[in-house]
Amino acid sequence: MSHAFTLFPPAASSAARDTDKLYLALVAFSTLIAIAFIVVIIMFCYRYRKKARVDRRNAPSHAGGLEAAWTIAPMLVFMLLFAWAARDYALQFHAPRNALRVFVVAKQWMWKAEHPNGRREINTLHVPVGTPVRLIMTSQDVIHSFFVPALRNKRDVVPGRYSTMWFTADREGEFLLLCAEYCGTDHAEMKGSVVAMAPEDYAQWLEAGPTHAGLAARGYTLFRRHGCMGCHAAASSVHAPELAGLLGRTVHLSNGGTVVADETYIRDAMMEPQKAIVAGYDAIMPSFKNQLNEEEIMAIIEYIRSLGPDTLAGERP
Numbered sequence: 001m002s003h004a005f006t007l008f009p010p011a012a013s014s015a016a017r018d019t020d021k022l023y024l025a026l027v028a029f030s031t032l033i034a035i036a037f038i039v040v041i042i043m044f045c046y047r048y049r050k051k052a053r054v055d056r057r058n059a060p061s062h063a064g065g066l067e068a069a070w071t072i073a074p075m076l077v078f079m080l081l082f083a084w085a086a087r088d089y090a091l092q093f094h095a096p097r098n099a100l101r102v103f104v105v106a107k108q109w110m111w112k113a114e115h116p117n118g119r120r121e122i123n124t125l126h127v128p129v130g131t132p133v134r135l136i137m138t139s140q141d142v143i144h145s146f147f148v149p150a151l152r153n154k155r156d157v158v159p160g161r162y163s164t165m166w167f168t169a170d171r172e173g174e175f176l177l178l179c180a181e182y183c184g185t186d187h188a189e190m191k192g193s194v195v196a197m198a199p200e201d202y203a204q205w206l207e208a209g210p211t212h213a214g215l216a217a218r219g220y221t222l223f224r225r226h227g228c229m230g231c232h233a234a235a236s237s238v239h240a241p242e243l244a245g246l247l248g249r250t251v252h253l254s255n256g257g258t259v260v261a262d263e264t265y266i267r268d269a270m271m272e273p274q275k276a277i278v279a280g281y282d283a284i285m286p287s288f289k290n291q292l293n294e295e296e297i298m299a300i301i302e303y304i305r306s307l308g309p310d311t312l313a314g315e316r317p
């Protein structure tokens with residue numbers, strides 16, 4: 001594997017290639033317009049040069065048809081470019097349901113990743129080729145930005161909430177990973193690589209190395225230790241909602257609104273329970289702010305996911 005990273009690596013996913021096509025189209029269109037202008041300027045410079053004997057009287061002040069044409073034609077082209085780009089953009093926010101999940105926690109100045117089976121890594125992210133991967137990312141301190149040039153994709157990673165990103169690497173290789181948001185002294189050193197491997201190699205890699213309990217298993221331990229069980233267990237005497245199958249469920253709130261439960265919703269339910277109260281329940285759930293770190297919150301989310309069907313189809317923009 002080569003470590004000779006270049007700043008403009010060839011695209012490593014079909015979505016990245018689509019982005020390249022869009023950029024090429026934009027550059028081609030701009031070039032075409034620029035050339036048209038330059039040609040006309042040169043033609044007029046020549047035709048109306050000082051010594052030329054041309055008729056300079058009665059220059060027309062209007063040409064309605066011409067003006068309409070040069071307004072409408074570019075507008076149509078721009079609308080087309082807009083529709084094209086909007087489609088690509090919307091696709092970035094609809095991860096396929098079968099996507100692998102990897103949790104990423106950024107901190108000054110490193111990227112920590114954890115796979116659902118508990119395998120952890122720092123400043124590298126191993127992924128299988130040909131399988132959609134969905135990253136669920138947050139920061140432990142300041143704003144960072146997860147940027148992989150080969151995937152033509154970048155997402156801000158913000159403390160206190162999740163941002164997600166998905167991609168399907170379609171060739172093996174090691175792709176540069178950068179932090180693209182100035183985050184302090186060693187910002188420039190906050191880099192690593194995304195390693196895309198053949199699925200068999202990835203499966204092997206996943207099973208090797210230090211074994212922690214999987215995320216869901218750790219989440220279960222935390223769920224008991226922090227007393228969630230006392231209210232949320234089916235046998236509890238406290239009136240609290242059933243958490244099985246929560247991911248993807250449409251939750252009705254006491255303020256009359258609804259929300260589709262995703263990772264951010266569950267995170268907020270634990271950190272700021274007053275923010276959204278489930279309709280029909282009392283606001284008695286305590287806040288677990290400062291009691292759970294980012295890895296623990298992620299583990300609890302995976303535990304809740306393991307309880308029932310996950311119908312979350314991917315997030316909305």
Ligand code: HEC
Nearest residue numbers: 226227228231240241251266269273276277278281284285
């Ligand atoms: C004192 C009882 C109590 C404890 C302890 C408690 N909860 Fe809750 N929880 C509730 C109640 C009541 C609600 C519904 C009202 C609301 O939204 O605050 C709720 C709501 C939630 C929701 C939103 C459920 C939905 O259907 O939308 C989640 C997720 C949740 N709790 C997770 C947890 C986790 C994880 C813990 C432990 C870290 C925990 N709760 C501890 C009582 C509790």
Ligand SMILES: [Cu+2]
Nearest residue numbers: 144179183190
């Ligand atoms: Cu950073």
